[in-house]
Amino acid sequence: MNIFEFIRDPSQIGPWFHQLLLSAGMQEWVANLIGDVIGVLLIVGAVLTSAIFLIWLERKIAARLQDRVGPNRAGPYGLLQTLADIVKLLTKEDVTPDGADRVSFNLAPALMVMQIIMVAAIIPISAGLIGANLSVGLLYFIAMSGIASIGALMAGWASNNKYALLGGFRVVAQLLSYEIPLAFSLLAAVIWTGTMATNNLAMQQGELLFGFIPGWNILVMPFAALIFFIATLAEGERAPFDLLEAESEIVAGPNIEYSGLKFAWFYLQFFVNSLLLACIFTTVFLGGWQGPFVDQFPLLGIVYFFVKSLLVLLALMWVRATYPRLRIDQMMTFCWKVLVPVTLVVVLIVAIGARITPDRSINAVIISGANIVALLVTLGIIGRSLRRDVQRRKAALPGRSTAQV
Protein backbone atom coordinates (compact mmCIF):
# COMPACT_ATOMS: atom_id res chain seq x y z
CA MET A 1 0.00 0.00 0.00
CA ASN A 2 1.39 3.37 -0.90
CA ILE A 3 1.38 6.72 0.82
CA PHE A 4 -1.41 8.14 -1.35
CA GLU A 5 -3.72 5.40 -0.21
CA PHE A 6 -3.11 6.48 3.42
CA ILE A 7 -3.76 10.10 2.63
CA ARG A 8 -6.98 9.17 0.89
CA ASP A 9 -8.20 6.91 3.69
CA PRO A 10 -6.34 7.30 7.00
CA SER A 11 -8.37 4.57 8.69
CA GLN A 12 -6.31 2.01 6.73
CA ILE A 13 -3.28 2.70 8.87
CA GLY A 14 -4.36 0.51 11.79
CA PRO A 15 -4.93 -2.74 9.85
CA TRP A 16 -1.81 -2.02 7.76
CA PHE A 17 0.34 -1.65 10.88
CA HIS A 18 -1.17 -4.83 12.31
CA GLN A 19 -0.28 -6.75 9.13
CA LEU A 20 3.22 -5.28 9.24
CA LEU A 21 3.77 -6.58 12.77
CA LEU A 22 2.35 -9.99 11.86
CA SER A 23 4.58 -10.26 8.81
CA ALA A 24 7.56 -9.41 11.03
CA GLY A 25 6.91 -12.74 12.72
CA MET A 26 5.04 -11.55 15.79
CA GLN A 27 2.27 -13.48 17.42
CA GLU A 28 -1.29 -12.29 17.07
CA TRP A 29 -1.66 -11.09 20.66
CA VAL A 30 1.68 -9.26 20.69
CA ALA A 31 0.70 -7.38 17.53
CA ASN A 32 -2.70 -6.56 19.05
CA LEU A 33 -1.07 -5.36 22.26
CA ILE A 34 1.44 -3.12 20.48
CA GLY A 35 -1.30 -1.68 18.27
CA ASP A 36 -3.53 -1.00 21.27
CA VAL A 37 -0.75 0.60 23.32
CA ILE A 38 0.15 2.91 20.43
CA GLY A 39 -3.52 3.81 20.00
CA VAL A 40 -3.87 4.60 23.71
CA LEU A 41 -0.71 6.72 23.70
CA LEU A 42 -1.93 8.62 20.63
CA ILE A 43 -5.28 9.43 22.26
CA VAL A 44 -3.71 10.41 25.59
CA GLY A 45 -1.17 12.59 23.82
CA ALA A 46 -3.80 14.25 21.64
CA VAL A 47 -6.07 14.92 24.62
CA LEU A 48 -3.35 16.38 26.82
CA THR A 49 -1.77 18.57 24.16
CA SER A 50 -5.07 19.83 22.72
CA ALA A 51 -5.65 21.61 26.03
CA ILE A 52 -2.74 23.97 25.29
CA PHE A 53 -4.48 25.21 22.17
CA LEU A 54 -7.99 25.13 23.65
CA ILE A 55 -7.11 27.33 26.62
CA TRP A 56 -5.59 29.95 24.32
CA LEU A 57 -8.61 29.75 22.01
CA GLU A 58 -11.12 30.12 24.83
CA ARG A 59 -9.33 33.09 26.38
CA LYS A 60 -8.89 34.82 23.05
CA ILE A 61 -12.45 34.30 21.88
CA ALA A 62 -13.99 35.21 25.24
CA ALA A 63 -11.87 38.37 25.23
CA ARG A 64 -12.95 39.34 21.72
CA LEU A 65 -16.61 38.73 22.56
CA GLN A 66 -16.30 40.95 25.61
CA ASP A 67 -14.49 43.69 23.71
CA ARG A 68 -11.10 42.99 25.27
CA VAL A 69 -7.79 42.05 23.64
CA GLY A 70 -7.00 38.86 25.51
CA PRO A 71 -3.54 37.27 25.64
CA ASN A 72 -1.28 39.22 23.26
CA ARG A 73 2.21 39.39 24.77
CA ALA A 74 3.74 35.90 24.57
CA GLY A 75 4.33 35.04 20.93
CA PRO A 76 2.22 36.05 17.91
CA TYR A 77 -1.41 36.67 18.97
CA GLY A 78 -0.44 35.48 22.45
CA LEU A 79 -0.17 31.90 21.18
CA LEU A 80 2.58 31.03 23.64
CA GLN A 81 0.64 32.36 26.64
CA THR A 82 -0.51 28.87 27.68
CA LEU A 83 3.04 27.55 27.51
CA ALA A 84 4.11 30.35 29.83
CA ASP A 85 1.22 29.46 32.15
CA ILE A 86 2.27 25.82 32.13
CA VAL A 87 5.79 26.79 33.16
CA LYS A 88 4.32 28.92 35.92
CA LEU A 89 2.12 26.06 37.16
CA LEU A 90 5.03 23.61 37.01
CA THR A 91 7.24 25.79 39.17
CA LYS A 92 4.57 26.60 41.75
CA GLU A 93 4.72 25.02 45.15
CA ASP A 94 2.58 21.91 45.43
CA VAL A 95 0.55 22.57 48.59
CA THR A 96 -1.39 19.92 50.43
CA PRO A 97 -3.55 21.59 53.05
CA ASP A 98 -3.31 20.61 56.69
CA GLY A 99 -5.91 18.02 57.59
CA ALA A 100 -6.45 17.01 53.98
CA ASP A 101 -6.99 13.38 53.18
CA ARG A 102 -3.84 12.72 51.20
CA VAL A 103 -4.92 9.70 49.18
CA SER A 104 -8.23 11.13 48.00
CA PHE A 105 -6.67 14.55 47.53
CA ASN A 106 -4.14 13.16 45.08
CA LEU A 107 -6.51 10.68 43.46
CA ALA A 108 -9.23 13.22 42.58
CA PRO A 109 -7.41 15.13 39.79
CA ALA A 110 -6.35 11.80 38.29
CA LEU A 111 -9.97 10.64 38.15
CA MET A 112 -11.01 13.89 36.48
CA VAL A 113 -8.40 13.53 33.75
CA MET A 114 -9.14 9.83 33.41
CA GLN A 115 -12.72 10.68 32.47
CA ILE A 116 -11.76 12.89 29.52
CA ILE A 117 -9.21 10.39 28.22
CA MET A 118 -11.76 7.57 28.41
CA VAL A 119 -14.37 9.64 26.57
CA ALA A 120 -11.84 10.60 23.88
CA ALA A 121 -11.62 6.91 22.93
CA ILE A 122 -15.11 6.87 21.38
CA ILE A 123 -14.82 10.01 19.23
CA PRO A 124 -14.86 9.07 15.52
CA ILE A 125 -12.83 11.77 13.78
CA SER A 126 -13.21 10.13 10.37
CA ALA A 127 -14.83 7.04 8.88
CA GLY A 128 -13.41 4.20 10.98
CA LEU A 129 -10.76 6.43 12.57
CA ILE A 130 -11.79 5.91 16.19
CA GLY A 131 -10.21 4.61 19.38
CA ALA A 132 -12.88 1.98 20.00
CA ASN A 133 -16.18 1.73 18.16
CA LEU A 134 -18.04 0.29 21.15
CA SER A 135 -21.51 -1.07 20.56
CA VAL A 136 -22.52 0.76 23.76
CA GLY A 137 -20.70 3.99 22.83
CA LEU A 138 -23.15 6.61 24.06
CA LEU A 139 -23.92 4.69 27.24
CA TYR A 140 -20.19 4.58 27.88
CA PHE A 141 -20.02 8.35 27.45
CA ILE A 142 -22.75 8.82 30.07
CA ALA A 143 -21.16 6.30 32.45
CA MET A 144 -17.84 8.15 32.30
CA SER A 145 -19.37 11.44 33.38
CA GLY A 146 -20.29 9.64 36.61
CA ILE A 147 -16.57 9.13 37.22
CA ALA A 148 -15.98 12.88 36.91
CA SER A 149 -18.62 13.64 39.51
CA ILE A 150 -17.03 11.14 41.89
CA GLY A 151 -13.67 12.84 41.28
CA ALA A 152 -15.11 16.28 42.01
CA LEU A 153 -16.82 15.04 45.16
CA MET A 154 -13.60 13.40 46.28
CA ALA A 155 -11.65 16.62 45.68
CA GLY A 156 -14.21 18.62 47.62
CA TRP A 157 -14.18 16.28 50.59
CA ALA A 158 -10.46 15.61 50.72
CA SER A 159 -9.50 19.31 50.75
CA ASN A 160 -10.90 19.71 54.27
CA ASN A 161 -12.42 23.01 53.21
CA LYS A 162 -16.10 23.88 53.56
CA TYR A 163 -16.26 25.85 50.31
CA ALA A 164 -14.63 23.00 48.46
CA LEU A 165 -17.12 20.53 49.94
CA LEU A 166 -20.04 22.75 48.95
CA GLY A 167 -18.58 22.94 45.45
CA GLY A 168 -18.32 19.15 45.37
CA PHE A 169 -21.96 18.79 46.39
CA ARG A 170 -22.97 21.25 43.71
CA VAL A 171 -21.02 19.37 41.04
CA VAL A 172 -22.77 16.12 41.86
CA ALA A 173 -26.22 17.71 42.09
CA GLN A 174 -25.72 19.49 38.77
CA LEU A 175 -24.13 16.63 36.84
CA LEU A 176 -26.60 14.02 38.05
CA SER A 177 -29.60 16.25 37.32
CA TYR A 178 -28.52 17.30 33.87
CA GLU A 179 -27.50 13.77 32.99
CA ILE A 180 -31.20 12.92 32.63
CA PRO A 181 -32.05 15.37 29.80
CA LEU A 182 -28.62 14.60 28.32
CA ALA A 183 -29.29 10.87 28.26
CA PHE A 184 -32.86 11.24 27.02
CA SER A 185 -31.92 13.55 24.14
CA LEU A 186 -29.24 11.03 23.16
CA LEU A 187 -31.88 8.31 23.45
CA ALA A 188 -34.03 10.16 20.92
CA ALA A 189 -31.12 10.11 18.46
CA VAL A 190 -30.44 6.44 19.21
CA ILE A 191 -34.08 5.47 18.56
CA TRP A 192 -33.99 7.23 15.20
CA THR A 193 -30.60 5.96 14.01
CA GLY A 194 -30.91 2.54 15.63
CA THR A 195 -27.38 2.33 17.01
CA MET A 196 -25.37 3.45 20.02
CA ALA A 197 -21.94 2.94 18.44
CA THR A 198 -20.54 6.41 17.71
CA ASN A 199 -19.00 5.59 14.34
CA ASN A 200 -22.19 3.89 13.17
CA LEU A 201 -24.20 6.90 14.34
CA ALA A 202 -22.12 9.16 12.11
CA MET A 203 -22.38 6.66 9.25
CA GLN A 204 -26.16 6.38 9.58
CA GLN A 205 -26.53 10.13 9.19
CA GLY A 206 -25.03 9.90 5.70
CA GLU A 207 -28.42 8.81 4.35
CA LEU A 208 -30.18 11.34 2.15
CA LEU A 209 -33.81 12.14 2.95
CA PHE A 210 -35.88 12.44 -0.25
CA GLY A 211 -32.60 11.89 -2.05
CA PHE A 212 -31.07 15.31 -1.41
CA ILE A 213 -31.47 16.49 2.23
CA PRO A 214 -28.65 15.27 4.52
CA GLY A 215 -30.14 13.09 7.22
CA TRP A 216 -28.41 14.83 10.11
CA ASN A 217 -30.15 14.37 13.40
CA ILE A 218 -30.27 18.10 14.07
CA LEU A 219 -32.59 18.45 11.06
CA VAL A 220 -34.70 15.47 12.09
CA MET A 221 -34.97 16.45 15.76
CA PRO A 222 -33.96 20.09 16.28
CA PHE A 223 -35.53 20.23 19.75
CA ALA A 224 -33.60 17.19 20.99
CA ALA A 225 -30.42 18.81 19.70
CA LEU A 226 -31.24 22.03 21.56
CA ILE A 227 -31.88 20.11 24.79
CA PHE A 228 -28.61 18.27 24.36
CA PHE A 229 -26.82 21.56 23.81
CA ILE A 230 -28.27 23.03 27.02
CA ALA A 231 -27.40 19.88 28.95
CA THR A 232 -23.92 20.11 27.43
CA LEU A 233 -23.50 23.57 28.94
CA ALA A 234 -24.34 22.10 32.34
CA GLU A 235 -22.19 18.98 31.90
CA GLY A 236 -19.30 21.14 30.74
CA GLU A 237 -19.75 23.31 33.82
CA ARG A 238 -20.02 26.45 31.73
CA ALA A 239 -21.87 29.69 32.33
CA PRO A 240 -24.83 30.11 32.79
CA PHE A 241 -24.48 26.81 34.66
CA ASP A 242 -21.04 27.30 36.27
CA LEU A 243 -22.51 27.26 39.76
CA LEU A 244 -19.80 25.00 41.06
CA GLU A 245 -17.11 27.59 40.58
CA ALA A 246 -19.29 30.60 41.45
CA GLU A 247 -16.51 32.83 42.74
CA SER A 248 -18.87 35.18 44.52
CA GLU A 249 -20.62 32.40 46.45
CA ILE A 250 -18.26 29.51 47.08
CA VAL A 251 -14.91 30.97 45.94
CA ALA A 252 -13.97 28.48 43.22
CA GLY A 253 -15.56 25.10 43.68
CA PRO A 254 -13.98 21.79 44.62
CA ASN A 255 -10.52 22.78 43.36
CA ILE A 256 -9.88 25.70 45.76
CA GLU A 257 -7.14 24.00 47.70
CA TYR A 258 -5.28 22.69 44.70
CA SER A 259 -2.16 24.39 43.42
CA GLY A 260 0.50 23.84 40.82
CA LEU A 261 0.20 20.88 38.52
CA LYS A 262 -2.76 19.31 40.33
CA PHE A 263 -4.77 22.46 39.74
CA ALA A 264 -3.65 22.34 36.12
CA TRP A 265 -5.31 18.94 35.81
CA PHE A 266 -8.67 20.34 36.84
CA TYR A 267 -8.17 23.18 34.41
CA LEU A 268 -7.28 20.73 31.65
CA GLN A 269 -10.33 18.61 32.40
CA PHE A 270 -12.58 21.65 32.08
CA PHE A 271 -11.29 22.73 28.66
CA VAL A 272 -10.88 19.31 27.07
CA ASN A 273 -14.27 18.22 28.39
CA SER A 274 -15.85 21.10 26.49
CA LEU A 275 -14.17 20.03 23.27
CA LEU A 276 -15.23 16.41 23.78
CA LEU A 277 -18.82 17.45 24.46
CA ALA A 278 -18.72 19.47 21.24
CA CYS A 279 -17.35 16.37 19.46
CA ILE A 280 -20.17 14.22 20.85
CA PHE A 281 -22.70 16.84 19.74
CA THR A 282 -21.16 16.80 16.26
CA THR A 283 -21.18 13.01 16.11
CA VAL A 284 -24.73 12.55 17.32
CA PHE A 285 -26.53 15.53 15.82
CA LEU A 286 -24.36 17.10 13.10
CA GLY A 287 -23.55 13.97 11.15
CA GLY A 288 -20.02 13.54 12.54
CA TRP A 289 -17.54 13.23 9.68
CA GLN A 290 -20.26 13.27 7.01
CA GLY A 291 -19.93 15.82 4.23
CA PRO A 292 -19.64 16.10 0.45
CA PHE A 293 -17.19 13.68 -1.26
CA VAL A 294 -16.39 11.94 2.01
CA ASP A 295 -17.01 8.56 0.36
CA GLN A 296 -14.20 9.07 -2.15
CA PHE A 297 -11.79 10.83 0.22
CA PRO A 298 -12.30 9.73 3.84
CA LEU A 299 -9.53 12.17 4.78
CA LEU A 300 -12.00 14.99 4.20
CA GLY A 301 -14.00 13.54 7.10
CA ILE A 302 -11.35 14.75 9.55
CA VAL A 303 -11.68 18.29 8.18
CA TYR A 304 -15.48 18.23 8.31
CA PHE A 305 -15.47 16.75 11.78
CA PHE A 306 -13.14 19.34 13.27
CA VAL A 307 -14.80 22.26 11.50
CA LYS A 308 -18.18 21.20 12.90
CA SER A 309 -16.80 20.46 16.37
CA LEU A 310 -14.98 23.77 16.60
CA LEU A 311 -18.13 25.61 15.51
CA VAL A 312 -20.07 23.89 18.31
CA LEU A 313 -17.25 24.74 20.71
CA LEU A 314 -17.43 28.35 19.53
CA ALA A 315 -21.15 28.35 20.36
CA LEU A 316 -20.35 26.99 23.83
CA MET A 317 -17.72 29.71 24.35
CA TRP A 318 -20.10 32.35 23.05
CA VAL A 319 -22.75 31.38 25.60
CA ARG A 320 -20.15 31.29 28.37
CA ALA A 321 -18.77 34.71 27.50
CA THR A 322 -22.12 36.49 27.25
CA TYR A 323 -24.63 35.02 29.70
CA PRO A 324 -24.76 35.76 33.43
CA ARG A 325 -24.75 32.96 35.97
CA LEU A 326 -28.04 31.46 37.16
CA ARG A 327 -28.94 30.95 40.80
CA ILE A 328 -28.69 27.35 41.96
CA ASP A 329 -32.43 26.97 42.56
CA GLN A 330 -33.17 28.42 39.12
CA MET A 331 -30.76 25.93 37.58
CA MET A 332 -32.35 22.94 39.33
CA THR A 333 -35.89 24.16 38.63
CA PHE A 334 -35.06 24.57 34.96
CA CYS A 335 -33.71 21.03 34.78
CA TRP A 336 -36.44 19.19 36.68
CA LYS A 337 -39.49 21.22 35.74
CA VAL A 338 -38.65 22.13 32.14
CA LEU A 339 -35.98 19.93 30.58
CA VAL A 340 -36.92 16.55 32.05
CA PRO A 341 -40.65 16.58 31.10
CA VAL A 342 -39.84 18.08 27.72
CA THR A 343 -37.21 15.43 26.88
CA LEU A 344 -39.72 12.72 27.74
CA VAL A 345 -42.10 14.26 25.21
CA VAL A 346 -39.34 14.43 22.61
CA VAL A 347 -38.42 10.77 23.13
CA LEU A 348 -42.10 9.88 22.75
CA ILE A 349 -42.35 11.91 19.54
CA VAL A 350 -39.30 10.21 18.04
CA ALA A 351 -40.35 6.74 19.17
CA ILE A 352 -43.78 7.09 17.59
CA GLY A 353 -42.62 9.08 14.56
CA ALA A 354 -39.91 6.58 13.65
CA ARG A 355 -42.56 3.91 12.97
CA ILE A 356 -45.54 5.92 11.77
CA THR A 357 -45.09 5.32 8.02
CA PRO A 358 -42.81 2.88 6.19
CA ASP A 359 -40.94 5.75 4.50
CA ARG A 360 -38.08 7.14 6.59
CA SER A 361 -38.04 10.48 4.77
CA ILE A 362 -41.71 11.15 5.56
CA ASN A 363 -41.15 10.02 9.15
CA ALA A 364 -38.26 12.47 9.42
CA VAL A 365 -40.48 15.33 8.29
CA ILE A 366 -43.17 14.33 10.80
CA ILE A 367 -40.66 14.11 13.67
CA SER A 368 -39.08 17.38 12.68
CA GLY A 369 -42.45 19.15 12.54
CA ALA A 370 -43.54 17.68 15.87
CA ASN A 371 -40.22 18.77 17.39
CA ILE A 372 -40.70 22.36 16.28
CA VAL A 373 -44.30 22.37 17.54
CA ALA A 374 -43.10 20.97 20.90
CA LEU A 375 -40.41 23.67 21.07
CA LEU A 376 -42.93 26.45 20.40
CA VAL A 377 -45.41 25.05 22.93
CA THR A 378 -42.65 24.77 25.55
CA LEU A 379 -41.50 28.33 24.94
CA GLY A 380 -45.13 29.49 25.20
CA ILE A 381 -45.63 27.72 28.53
CA ILE A 382 -42.36 29.05 29.97
CA GLY A 383 -43.19 32.56 28.80
CA ARG A 384 -46.65 32.45 30.33
CA SER A 385 -45.43 31.15 33.68
CA LEU A 386 -42.68 33.80 33.80
CA ARG A 387 -45.17 36.56 33.00
CA ARG A 388 -47.51 35.27 35.71
CA ASP A 389 -44.59 35.22 38.12
CA VAL A 390 -43.76 38.85 37.37
CA GLN A 391 -47.40 39.87 37.79
CA ARG A 392 -47.64 38.06 41.11
CA ARG A 393 -44.55 39.87 42.37
CA LYS A 394 -45.88 43.17 41.13
CA ALA A 395 -49.10 42.58 43.05
CA ALA A 396 -47.11 41.70 46.18
CA LEU A 397 -44.98 44.86 45.99
CA PRO A 398 -47.42 47.63 45.05
CA GLY A 399 -45.15 50.61 45.69
CA ARG A 400 -42.28 49.60 43.43
CA SER A 401 -41.78 50.01 39.73
CA THR A 402 -41.57 46.98 37.45
CA ALA A 403 -37.91 47.58 36.84
CA GLN A 404 -37.04 46.50 40.36
CA VAL A 405 -39.07 43.30 40.54
Place this chain on the structure above:
Amino acid sequence: MEFTFLHVIFLAVAGFTLLCGLGVVVSRNLFHSAIWLIGAFAGVAAIYWLLEAEYLAIAQIMIYIGAIATLIVFAIMLSRGMMIGRAKMNNFQAGISAVVGILLFALLAFILLQVEWPVVQQAVVADPIPMMGQAFVTTYVIPFQVIAVLLSVALVGAIMIARER
Protein backbone atom coordinates in the same frame (compact mmCIF):
# COMPACT_ATOMS: atom_id res chain seq x y z
CA MET B 1 -4.94 -25.57 29.97
CA GLU B 2 -2.77 -23.13 28.12
CA PHE B 3 -1.68 -20.02 29.96
CA THR B 4 -2.47 -17.04 27.72
CA PHE B 5 -2.16 -13.30 27.89
CA LEU B 6 -5.84 -13.12 28.78
CA HIS B 7 -5.15 -15.08 31.95
CA VAL B 8 -2.55 -12.54 33.02
CA ILE B 9 -5.04 -9.71 32.58
CA PHE B 10 -7.75 -11.68 34.33
CA LEU B 11 -5.50 -12.43 37.29
CA ALA B 12 -4.45 -8.79 37.54
CA VAL B 13 -8.05 -7.56 37.42
CA ALA B 14 -9.29 -10.21 39.83
CA GLY B 15 -6.44 -9.45 42.22
CA PHE B 16 -7.25 -5.74 42.04
CA THR B 17 -10.93 -6.45 42.76
CA LEU B 18 -10.09 -8.66 45.74
CA LEU B 19 -7.61 -6.08 47.06
CA CYS B 20 -10.26 -3.36 46.82
CA GLY B 21 -12.80 -5.62 48.50
CA LEU B 22 -10.35 -6.19 51.34
CA GLY B 23 -9.77 -2.46 51.51
CA VAL B 24 -13.48 -1.86 52.01
CA VAL B 25 -13.55 -3.93 55.19
CA VAL B 26 -10.16 -3.11 56.70
CA SER B 27 -9.92 0.65 56.18
CA ARG B 28 -10.79 2.56 59.32
CA ASN B 29 -12.14 5.63 57.60
CA LEU B 30 -15.60 5.18 56.09
CA PHE B 31 -14.88 7.50 53.20
CA HIS B 32 -11.85 5.41 52.32
CA SER B 33 -14.05 2.33 52.42
CA ALA B 34 -16.34 4.00 49.89
CA ILE B 35 -13.39 4.74 47.61
CA TRP B 36 -12.20 1.14 47.85
CA LEU B 37 -15.74 0.05 47.02
CA ILE B 38 -15.63 2.15 43.85
CA GLY B 39 -12.40 0.36 42.93
CA ALA B 40 -14.04 -3.02 43.53
CA PHE B 41 -17.00 -2.05 41.31
CA ALA B 42 -14.59 -0.95 38.60
CA GLY B 43 -12.75 -4.27 38.88
CA VAL B 44 -15.99 -6.22 38.44
CA ALA B 45 -16.82 -4.06 35.41
CA ALA B 46 -13.41 -4.90 33.96
CA ILE B 47 -14.10 -8.62 34.45
CA TYR B 48 -17.40 -8.25 32.58
CA TRP B 49 -15.48 -6.50 29.83
CA LEU B 50 -13.02 -9.39 29.66
CA LEU B 51 -16.01 -11.69 29.16
CA GLU B 52 -17.00 -9.46 26.20
CA ALA B 53 -20.17 -8.37 28.00
CA GLU B 54 -19.67 -4.70 27.16
CA TYR B 55 -23.22 -3.70 27.97
CA LEU B 56 -23.07 -5.30 31.40
CA ALA B 57 -19.73 -3.63 32.11
CA ILE B 58 -21.05 -0.19 31.17
CA ALA B 59 -24.24 -0.76 33.15
CA GLN B 60 -22.05 -1.74 36.11
CA ILE B 61 -20.06 1.49 35.85
CA MET B 62 -23.11 3.66 35.27
CA ILE B 63 -25.29 2.20 38.01
CA TYR B 64 -22.79 1.12 40.64
CA ILE B 65 -20.12 3.81 40.31
CA GLY B 66 -22.22 6.63 38.86
CA ALA B 67 -25.25 6.22 41.08
CA ILE B 68 -24.86 3.84 44.00
CA ALA B 69 -21.32 4.83 44.98
CA THR B 70 -22.32 8.50 44.80
CA LEU B 71 -25.30 7.73 47.00
CA ILE B 72 -23.11 5.90 49.53
CA VAL B 73 -20.61 8.76 49.60
CA PHE B 74 -23.43 11.23 50.19
CA ALA B 75 -24.86 9.07 52.96
CA ILE B 76 -21.46 8.95 54.65
CA MET B 77 -20.94 12.69 54.29
CA LEU B 78 -24.34 13.52 55.70
CA SER B 79 -23.94 11.27 58.75
CA ARG B 80 -22.44 13.31 61.53
CA GLY B 81 -19.02 12.35 62.76
CA MET B 82 -18.58 9.41 60.41
CA MET B 83 -16.64 11.41 57.91
CA ILE B 84 -13.66 12.30 60.04
CA GLY B 85 -13.96 9.94 62.97
CA ARG B 86 -12.27 6.58 62.88
CA ALA B 87 -14.87 3.85 62.99
CA LYS B 88 -14.31 0.92 65.29
CA MET B 89 -13.45 -2.20 63.34
CA ASN B 90 -15.35 -4.73 65.44
CA ASN B 91 -18.39 -4.91 67.65
CA PHE B 92 -19.88 -7.69 69.79
CA GLN B 93 -21.17 -9.54 66.72
CA ALA B 94 -17.67 -10.17 65.33
CA GLY B 95 -17.65 -13.88 66.26
CA ILE B 96 -21.05 -14.67 64.76
CA SER B 97 -20.35 -12.77 61.57
CA ALA B 98 -17.03 -14.61 61.19
CA VAL B 99 -18.85 -17.93 61.37
CA VAL B 100 -21.55 -16.80 58.94
CA GLY B 101 -18.94 -15.41 56.57
CA ILE B 102 -16.91 -18.61 56.53
CA LEU B 103 -20.06 -20.72 56.05
CA LEU B 104 -21.22 -18.52 53.17
CA PHE B 105 -17.80 -18.75 51.54
CA ALA B 106 -17.80 -22.54 51.96
CA LEU B 107 -21.27 -22.78 50.44
CA LEU B 108 -20.37 -20.62 47.44
CA ALA B 109 -17.09 -22.49 46.89
CA PHE B 110 -18.95 -25.80 47.13
CA ILE B 111 -21.54 -24.72 44.55
CA LEU B 112 -18.86 -23.34 42.28
CA LEU B 113 -16.85 -26.56 42.33
CA GLN B 114 -19.67 -29.12 42.33
CA VAL B 115 -22.15 -27.84 39.76
CA GLU B 116 -21.65 -28.85 36.12
CA TRP B 117 -21.76 -25.41 34.52
CA PRO B 118 -23.13 -25.66 30.97
CA VAL B 119 -20.51 -24.40 28.53
CA VAL B 120 -21.42 -23.58 24.94
CA GLN B 121 -18.64 -23.44 22.39
CA GLN B 122 -19.90 -20.34 20.64
CA ALA B 123 -18.64 -16.86 19.99
CA VAL B 124 -20.38 -13.90 21.60
CA VAL B 125 -22.71 -12.09 19.19
CA ALA B 126 -20.92 -9.10 17.69
CA ASP B 127 -23.58 -6.49 18.46
CA PRO B 128 -26.04 -7.84 21.02
CA ILE B 129 -27.68 -4.49 21.83
CA PRO B 130 -30.40 -4.57 19.11
CA MET B 131 -31.23 -8.17 20.06
CA MET B 132 -31.54 -7.13 23.69
CA GLY B 133 -33.75 -4.20 22.78
CA GLN B 134 -35.99 -6.48 20.71
CA ALA B 135 -36.24 -8.95 23.57
CA PHE B 136 -37.27 -6.16 25.93
CA VAL B 137 -40.24 -5.13 23.82
CA THR B 138 -41.33 -8.63 22.74
CA THR B 139 -40.56 -11.59 25.02
CA TYR B 140 -39.95 -9.65 28.22
CA VAL B 141 -42.36 -6.77 27.69
CA ILE B 142 -44.36 -7.38 30.90
CA PRO B 143 -41.39 -7.49 33.31
CA PHE B 144 -39.96 -4.47 31.50
CA GLN B 145 -43.19 -2.51 31.93
CA VAL B 146 -43.55 -3.57 35.56
CA ILE B 147 -40.02 -2.35 36.32
CA ALA B 148 -40.74 0.91 34.51
CA VAL B 149 -43.89 1.48 36.59
CA LEU B 150 -42.05 0.55 39.78
CA LEU B 151 -39.26 3.04 39.05
CA SER B 152 -41.75 5.78 38.22
CA VAL B 153 -43.59 5.10 41.48
CA ALA B 154 -40.31 5.26 43.39
CA LEU B 155 -39.39 8.54 41.69
CA VAL B 156 -42.74 10.18 42.37
CA GLY B 157 -42.73 8.82 45.93
CA ALA B 158 -39.29 10.28 46.60
CA ILE B 159 -40.46 13.67 45.33
CA MET B 160 -43.60 13.48 47.51
CA ILE B 161 -41.53 12.68 50.62
CA ALA B 162 -38.98 15.41 49.93
CA ARG B 163 -41.63 18.03 49.17
CA GLU B 164 -42.01 20.88 51.61
CA ARG B 165 -45.50 21.38 52.89
